[in-house]
Amino acid sequence: MTVRTHVVIIGGGPAGLTAGIYTSRLGLDTILIEKATLGGQVAISPFIENYPGFVSIPGPELTKRFIEHAETMGVQIKVPETVIDLELKGEVKKVYTDKNTYEADAVIITTGASRRKLNVPGEKEFAGKGVSYCAVCDGAFFKGKTVAVVGGGNTAVSEALHLTQLVRKLYIVHRRDDLRAEVALKQRLLDSPNVVPLWNTIVEAIKGDTVVRKLVLRDLKKDEVFEIDVDGVFVAIGYAPNSQLAAKAGVLVDEKGYIIVNRKQETNIKGVYAAGDVTGGVMQIGVAVGEAIVAAMSAFEHVTGGWYAKKKALKAVKIDFEKLKTKEKAIEEKEKKSLFKFKL
C-alpha cells in the first residue's frame, strides 16, 4: 500500500516521538515508523536521573509518557515496521518499509545508534546464550549468578548498577584504570559489595558449551591472559550510528557514520532532517529531544513554506481533551507521591 503524508519520521526513540509531537501539533500529518520497541534506548534504560523534571524515573515509564503524548497529539505510529529503503532526492520523498510505501514532503531521520560489538571469538556464537547487550531485558535470567559487564562509560555503569540488585557477583571489565562514567553513578557502583573491578583488562574470547561459562581476559599491564568463570556477559562498549540507509540514499555522514546536520537539523538533502544519537555529539535524551524539536520546526517550514504561508491549508489539530484528562487522572492516581504533574 502507498500512503501519502506530510512528514515521515524514521525511528521511535525520544527524538522520533518528540519530532512527532511537534509536527502533529503544528498540523502536519505525521507517520512515525519504528522497527522494534518504541522509546528506543530509553525503553531499555533501567533508570534516568538527569532528564529535567524527573529526579529518577525508570526508562520504560518515561517511554510510556512520550508515547502517550505523541498519540494524543495525533501521530500515526507504525510499530513494528522496518524502513528498508529510501529515495530522498526528489520533492516527494519515498520511504519503503517491509509493509508499505510512504510518500512525504519531509523526512526526519531519528534512527539512533546501536551497541558496538566486541568482535571476539564466542560473542556471536553465545549471543542470547549468555551474551547480552541489554541488562534490563536480560538481567532477570542471571538472578543469583555471576556476570561480567564490559565497558566503563555511563551506559556500562548504569547497566551494572541494575545488575548488582540481581546477581551474586559482578565483574566490571574495563580497559582503563578508572570508569569514565558520571561520578555519582561510578561511586554507587564501586561501593556495591558484590562488584569486582578488573582494570586495564580486555576481553579476548567468550567460552562455553551450550551457554557461556568463561571469559578469557588479558591484563594489559602485565600482558597476561587469564580466565574467569561467568554465567553471563553484558557488552556495553559504545555505539555505532544507524545511518546506513540514509547514507545509501545520499545523506552525508561523517567519518564515523554520524549524519551531518546544520543548526536547523537540515541534512545536505532539502526536506530531509536528522536528530538525536544518529547525528552524534552528546548522546543524551535531552539533546535528542532538543534536536528533534528543531528538526520538526524546520520540517514544518519546509512543508508549509512558513508559519503564515499555508497554515490554513493544513488540517486543524484535533486533540481529544477528554481522553487527555482521563490519562492525566490515571497518571496522578498512580503517582500521587511523585513530584511530576501532567500539565495540559
Ligand SMILES: Cc1cc2nc3c(=O)[nH]c(=O)nc-3n(C[C@H](O)[C@H](O)[C@H](O)COP(=O)(O)OP(=O)(O)OC[C@H]3O[C@@H](n4cnc5c(N)ncnc54)[C@H](O)[C@@H]3O)c2cc1C
Ligand atoms: C542503558 C542506557 C542508559 C541510558 N541512560 C541515559 C540517561 O540516564 N540519561 C540520558 O539522557 N540518556 C541516557 N541514555 C542515552 C539515551 O537513551 C539516548 O541518547 C537516546 O535514547 C537517543 O534517542 P534517539 O531517539 O536519538 O535514538 P534511540 O533511542 O536509539 O532510538 C532510535 C530508534 O530508531 C529505530 N530504528 C532504527 N533503524 C530503524 C529502521 N530502519 N526502521 C525503523 N526504525 C528504526 C530503533 O529501533 C530505535 O527505537 C541511555 C542509554 C542506554 C542504552
